[in-house]
Amino acid sequence: MNFKVELFVESAAANLYVVHFADESVDEFTKFLNSARVKNNRHFGELTEKLRLILTSRGCRDKYFKNISSRDDCLVEIRAGGKNGLRLFCIRYSPLFIVVGGGGVKNTRTYNEDPVLNSQVERLKVVFEQMDIRLVKSKAVRIKGKYLEGDLDFD
Numbered sequence: 001m002n003f004k005v006e007l008f009v010e011s012a013a014a015n016l017y018v019v020h021f022a023d024e025s026v027d028e029f030t031k032f033l034n035s036a037r038v039k040n041n042r043h044f045g046e047l048t049e050k051l052r053l054i055l056t057s058r059g060c061r062d063k064y065f066k067n068i069s070s071r072d073d074c075l076v077e078i079r080a081g082g083k084n085g086l087r088l089f090c091i092r093y094s095p096l097f098i099v100v101g102g103g104g105v106k107n108t109r110t111y112n113e114d115p116v117l118n119s120q121v122e123r124l125k126v127v128f129e130q131m132d133i134r135l136v137k138s139k140a141v142r143i144k145g146k147y148l149e150g151d152l153d154f155d
Contacts, residue, residue, distance in 0.1 A: 001126050005099055005152040011055035015097040015146040019127050028102040028120075032088060037105050043081035047088060050078055059095045068111065068121060073128050075121065077103070077111075087111065089120050091128050093135075096146040101127065130154045 002022035008029060009016040020027040032038055050064055058064070065076035074093055080086040088103035101124035104116055111117040134141040134151065141150035 001123070001154075003127060003130075003154050005127070005131065005148060005154075007147075008100070009055055010146075013057050013059040014055050014095070016051075016055060017097060017099040017148060019099060019101050019124070021123075028123075029088075029100045032100075032103050035104065038086060038103070041081075041086055041105055043085040047078060047080035047086045050080065051088075054078075054098070060092050060098050061095060065090070065092055069125075073125065073132075075124060075128060087117060089117075089124050091124065091131070093143060097143075097148070099127070099131070127154075 004020045004022075005017050006020055006027065007015060008018040008027070016029075018027040018029040024031070026034075038044060054060055054064055064078060066079055067075070068077050068089065069075045074091050076090050076092045078088040078090065084106055086103065087106045089101045091099040091101070093099075102120040104120065106114065106117060108114045111121055131141065135143070141148055141152065
């Protein structure tokens with residue numbers, strides 16, 4: 001799976017990176033934002049307000065995220081609308097930046113029961129695994145404050 005991690009928003013409290021798969025014309029976050037089901041969801045404003053607070057004043061604090069995996073893989077979701085509603089899946093390495101994948105409307109008990117949401121999480125797990133290799137093992141990517149530096153093209 002070929003992808004790039006790209007800086008999307010540089011802001012006061014935190015930066016937002018996106019995942020752009022080589023076989024896609026736009027990144028996962030843009031696809032999420034452009035989805036009619038997402039934009040027309042009654043919880044869309046709540047989700048965008050959380051993102052605004054994260055980026056402009058509060059940073060990537062724990063209170064904005066819920067862990068979605070039992071493993072120590074930094075996979076989290078930003079929720080809007082309680083148990084059911086919108087989900088935006090992310091990788092959170094630090095309070096200073098997030099890597100955003102896709103998401104969607106959750107209508108099942110767990111994301112695993114929804115083929116679309118489960119696919120989004122599975123793709124993000126691959127991104128995390130590849131990033132972790134470069135961050136921890138090969139040191140080809142480094143975290144410097146709010147920034148990821150190094151080789152962010154994953155072939």
